[in-house]
Amino acid sequence: MKLVAAFVRRDFRLERSYRLALITSFAGIFSTLLSAGFLSRLVPGDTEALRPFGGDYFTFALVGTAALSYFSVALGSFAGSLSQEQQMGTMEALLVTPIDPKLLLVCGAAWPFCFATFQLVIYIALGALLFHAEVAVANLAIAGGMLLLTMAAFSAVGLAAAGLIMVVKRTGALLGFVGSAFGLLGGVLYPISVLPRPLQLLAQALPMSHGLEGVRLALVPDPDLSAIGRDALALALFTAVLVPLAFWGFEWSVRRCRRTGSLGHY
């Protein structure tokens, strides 16, 4: 835990030194909230597709966009923190310490996760306070659990991207494509039941759709616990299979970079 705290402290200090970036990242929350608010004026609320999620479109879109930005952190933060070390020239200095590179990878993503959690809380709180999003506070613990499970499943993809960035050095475009594909198929702005059948099947194979569905179902009064349980099981399976594979891939990448002498390259 001391090591995680050291990474969080370092990254908070670095983040704080870029004041404008810090301020604008908060300003982005308001623009997203407003977009969801205006969009909800156009979309009729009580449609059949929205009914399992409480029927309110603003709440549906708010939870979707807030969770997507949260999951994007899981997708991009591991590779992002490595890329930052490579570009700052500090990668070799990290790797000559006795800490296992896998641990360095996980600790490097600690601050982005903390910051994203803080942003998520602000999203939901402001959505509820200013725009009257209908969030069942009693079920926040279940929603939080689903969120954590989804993060774990998403982290597997993020860890795989970190392994990739060690070797190919730039993964921004690839991660952008993966993120937009998750946005399209994961049910951020619409339930996946409105997608054509083949795309629905594809969506079921993504952790995103199970994560969002589980979080949304948990936030309505009288949640369908069996549906949430099915989503949780799917996410746990994703995590159990993908995370060890992703760590193995990362170890392979580090070994390959040691062979090619490109650990510190970017």
Next chain:
Amino acid sequence: MAASPPETPQDAGLPAVEAVGLVKQFIVRGFVAWRPKGVVDALRGLDLSVANDTVHGVMGPNGSGKSTLLRILATLVTADRGRAAVGGCDVEREGGAVRRLIGFSTGDERSLYWRLTARQNLEFAAALHKLSDPASSIETTLSLVNLGDHADRPVSGFSQGMARRLGLARALLHRPMILLLDEPTRSLDPVSRSEFHQVIRRLRDDAGVTTLLTSHDLDEAAAVCDRVSVLRAGQIVDDVQRVNKRALAKAIGTL
């Protein structure tokens, strides 16, 4: 009664650093990964032995393999063939143990967090080395490299010399037995360079730290090294044991 295992290479009669038959090639990749543009022979069967409690220099022209050698010893690069040990630990099989024994400085100021202060940089390094009393280690190390008065200044405001000294402080923070320094005084002014040499000598004399450093500078090697190996095209071509500027110039072919 069974003898207890030796704690240091000195106890075991081992050299601080030993390399035998090290070979390293780098492949220059083209656009298509499986059609390389060429191969660079960085090390071609290099043998090296560095005695304990000494300052050992490695000199040679650009591209002779000095940095590759240091990176292999620091476990950042894997050799294709041969073996190397640092403090008696094999760099391939016991990488973690090697990294606990060494302090490594690339001589590149970019390896520091420029937006943090000197103290904050060292606090982070102390956490990576799990130091039990980081505050006192940081104070002592900053004083050793004459940065005690600048501890709370951001590194972005440092001169190159100060940044180099902070890099050295980071390498020294966990009290390593062996220092690996890659061109540590490159582009330093004469005063900073002289201070740097004093620190290296003091570490050898007072703390028994073995230093392996690379350099292009004859004056530096003559001033600080007990022994110098001359490297050319990936092999040691000469070993100067009584280090003086004339002997070095002869060995590297500038005399």
